Amino acid sequence: MVISRARAWATRMPGSGWMIVALILGFTIGTFIAASSPLVEAAQLVGGIWLDGLRMTIVPLIFALVATGVASLGMGDHHEAARLGRRLPLVLIGLLIVSAVIGALMVPPLLGAVTIAPADIAALRSLFPAPPAPAVPGAAETVHAMIPTNVVASAAEGAVLPLVIFALILGLAVGKIDRDRAEAVLQPLRGLADAMIVIVGWVLRVAPIGIFALALAIGATVGTAVLAILAQYLAISIAVTLVLIVLGYAIACFAGGVPLGRFARAMAPAQAIAASTQSSIATLPAMMVSAERVGIAERNAAAILPMAVATFKITAPSNTVMMALALAWMAGVEVSPLQLAVALPLAVLSSLAILGMPGQISFYASVAPTAIAIGAPIELLPILLAIDVIPDMVRTVANVTHDVAAAAAIAPPASIDQ
Numbered sequence: 001m002v003i004s005r006a007r008a009w010a011t012r013m014p015g016s017g018w019m020i021v022a023l024i025l026g027f028t029i030g031t032f033i034a035a036s037s038p039l040v041e042a043a044q045l046v047g048g049i050w051l052d053g054l055r056m057t058i059v060p061l062i063f064a065l066v067a068t069g070v071a072s073l074g075m076g077d078h079h080e081a082a083r084l085g086r087r088l089p090l091v092l093i094g095l096l097i098v099s100a101v102i103g104a105l106m107v108p109p110l111l112g113a114v115t116i117a118p119a120d121i122a123a124l125r126s127l128f129p130a131p132p133a134p135a136v137p138g139a140a141e142t143v144h145a146m147i148p149t150n151v152v153a154s155a156a157e158g159a160v161l162p163l164v165i166f167a168l169i170l171g172l173a174v175g176k177i178d179r180d181r182a183e184a185v186l187q188p189l190r191g192l193a194d195a196m197i198v199i200v201g202w203v204l205r206v207a208p209i210g211i212f213a214l215a216l217a218i219g220a221t222v223g224t225a226v227l228a229i230l231a232q233y234l235a236i237s238i239a240v241t242l243v244l245i246v247l248g249y250a251i252a253c254f255a256g257g258v259p260l261g262r263f264a265r266a267m268a269p270a271q272a273i274a275a276s277t278q279s280s281i282a283t284l285p286a287m288m289v290s291a292e293r294v295g296i297a298e299r300n301a302a303a304i305l306p307m308a309v310a311t312f313k314i315t316a317p318s319n320t321v322m323m324a325l326a327l328a329w330m331a332g333v334e335v336s337p338l339q340l341a342v343a344l345p346l347a348v349l350s351s352l353a354i355l356g357m358p359g360q361i362s363f364y365a366s367v368a369p370t371a372i373a374i375g376a377p378i379e380l381l382p383i384l385l386a387i388d389v390i391p392d393m394v395r396t397v398a399n400v401t402h403d404v405a406a407a408a409a410i411a412p413p414a415s416i417d418q
Helices: 002-010 016-031 038-055 058-074 079-083 087-112 118-125 139-145 151-157 160-174 179-205 207-222 225-255 260-277 280-294 298-311 315-331 337-353 359-373 381-386 389-410
Strands: none
Touching (some): 038 179, 058 179, 058 337, 179 359, 207 381, 225 260, 260 389, 280 389, 298 389, 315 389
16 A cells, blocks of 8 residues: 555656756756845745655654564565575675665765865855754663663654664564454554655655755855765765676676676666666566576576565665765764664665655655764755756666676576576
């Protein structure tokens, strides 16, 4: 129900083209307006209201998605994964963890190498309210704070990580009780998630207006320097994704035993379709052909690839970590190694919780909780969403590459025609 509702709303949401137009117009007009202009103040008000419309859905949406998703797995709803054995989920989840770690290792030094004038960075950070400097807790206090002693208080405070942990535990418990009683718990949660997705759909339908207002305020405050900031952000995003693509080739070669040249030739048509459509599902027929050319048995490809397309996006954790760290950097928020370590499993879990959602909703639902968990403000998240169409082309190529590479690694060695 949640997935079908999300897809229904996806067909009604504005395309990336309208958001890019709104972004460009907002920046362009903003650069010619003084930051003290009443028009800028009005734009900040409109953009803030639109952004608050997204913020209010974060806690209930993530809680409902995690709890229902984990419970469904515990109740054995995914028979395909059971028939394929334990290797499929182990490989896919293991790769998602690797993706998150790659993001955590690559992004901080890349952000440190960004060449932006200090005055421009200061102007950008002036858009964010300066939070009070919190006391830095030790490792023991941080771990203890993950366990919510009062779930309602955690929700009210916007403490995402304790809420996610409670949802995870609740989902595990519900998956172990009698099926009829479990459904009595899950049905309201599914309805809650469904309703939150409808609300997000409403807000995103007017995304060009909100993005225009936010971009105008940023353009008036920062000026043309914001273009250099966003350009370097795009370069970092693409660099991380290219590393993941190389990893996909390595997995096919070393774990799947497929010669590098053969894998590259087999994947080229599917990668071209992926870049043009930005859709792994639309690329599935081409991936089946690529798998056949690689030498994967048809029965294995038919079982593994649809499952991988539906449940596995290698770029999701690294992209979530990258965007959360970028938002923190833009706002001048220091992220400790311990905070980053805590954010990694949240990024992986978020990438699993958003499965089946359309791109705009999944973008917001996966990045926002991780950003909040590390203390990063999400005011610039809609701007990053508007320009996401560019790196999303490269990410889709990485996703389909890893789908076939994972199939080669998971399939029995006899299925690879050497």
